[in-house]
Amino acid sequence: SACSSKLALSQVHPMWQGPLAIPGGDRQSPIDIAERRSVFDPQLRPLKVQYDPRTSQQIWNNGYSFLVEYDDTTDKSTLKGGPLEDQFRLCQFHFHWGENNAWGSEHSIDRRLYPAELHIVHWNSDKYSLFEEAVMEDNGLAVIGVFLKIGKRHEGLQKLVDALPAVRHKDSLVEFTKFDPACLLPENIDDYWTYAGSLTTPPLTEAVTWLVMKQHIEVSHDQLAVFRSLLFTSAEEQVQRSMVNNFRVQQSLKGRTVRSSFS
Ligand SMILES: N/C(=N\S(N)(=O)=O)N1CCCC1
Numbered sequence: 667s668a669c670s671s672k673l674a675l676s677q678v679h680p681m682w683q684g685p686l687a688i689p690g691g692d693r694q695s696p697i698d699i700a701e702r703r704s705v706f707d708p709q710l711r712p713l714k715v716q717y718d719p720r721t722s723q724q725i726w727n728n729g730y731s732f733l734v735e736y737d738d739t740t741d742k743s744t745l746k747g748g749p750l751e752d753q754f755r756l757c758q759f760h761f762h763w764g765e766n767n768a769w770g771s772e773h774s775i776d777r778r779l780y781p782a783e784l785h786i787v788h789w790n791s792d793k794y795s796l797f798e799e800a801v802m803e804d805n806g807l808a809v810i811g812v813f814l815k816i817g818k819r820h821e822g823l824q825k826l827v828d829a830l831p832a833v834r835h836k837d838s839l840v841e842f843t844k845f846d847p848a849c850l851l852p853e854n855i856d857d858y859w860t861y862a863g864s865l866t867t868p869p870l871t872e873a874v875t876w877l878v879m880k881q882h883i884e885v886s887h888d889q890l891a892v893f894r895s896l897l898f899t900s901a902e903e904q905v906q907r908s909m910v911n912n913f914r915v916q917q918s919l920k921g922r923t924v925r926s927s928f929s
């Protein structure tokens with residue numbers, strides 16, 4: 667699928683060198699979510715997630731994170747409900763993490779950072795026909811964010827962890843089929859915060875309706891350690907750099923309201 671391969675991600679570095687904020691950008695991501703400043707919206711409906719594991723295609727290292735890409739040429743794997751007016755098509759998921767367990771997530775809750783954060787990326791297939799189109803529109807994308815906490819081993823994640831050594835270097839890719847990303851969601855997806863934001867890597871476009879889950883998932887220390895064995899650099903490069911701290915600095919709220927689906 668085109669949902670990430672065609673978008674040139676800048677040659678990134680931990681806290682990649684791209685612009686720290688888009689000039690004039692008033693809805694940039696990530697942000698800190700101050701729980702007590704969020705506004706309960708009783709009109710927010712439950713999220714409806716419908717993923718078909720047969721749409722999973724490959725896992726690859728794009729030099730910024732590792733991502734699992736899905737066939738987004740049909741509406742087989744979709745997200746709707748919540749604050750969303752339209753139906754959104756799953757195109758990929760990826761993670762952000764730190765060099766240690768003290769930090770790594772992009773969003774924070776009352777300044778609390780988590781060791782890692784999962785992003786499941788979808789685009790508005792009611793209004794647009796390609797990811798590349800949707801990524802330029804203010805209602806084009808919907809990203810589910812899930813915090814990862816160190817604890818018990820996550821059985822569903824292990825299939826992903828076992829595939830990582832094969833995509834150690836930038837631009838390495840292997841087939842990755844029959845993986846249902848729903849196994850990475852917390853039990854409760856009815857409690858979330860939502861706000862209007864942006865992609866957190868280039869092109870940084872202000873196209874994202876963010877859906878940040880209140881409930882985290884648990885992964886083991888050893889599982890997250892395998893994420894840190896990935897490299898930002900391709901096999902040919904002289905100097906290899908560990909893929910860690912691949913999160914963006916937090917951006918100002920600029921008057922935005924974060925809504926909660928729970929009181
Ligand atoms: N930055 C991104 N997602 S994110 N980190 O904002 O969820 N993407 C860049 C191209 C496809 C997804």
Ligand SMILES: [Zn+2]
Pocket residue numbers: 760761762785866
């Ligand atoms: Zn992300």
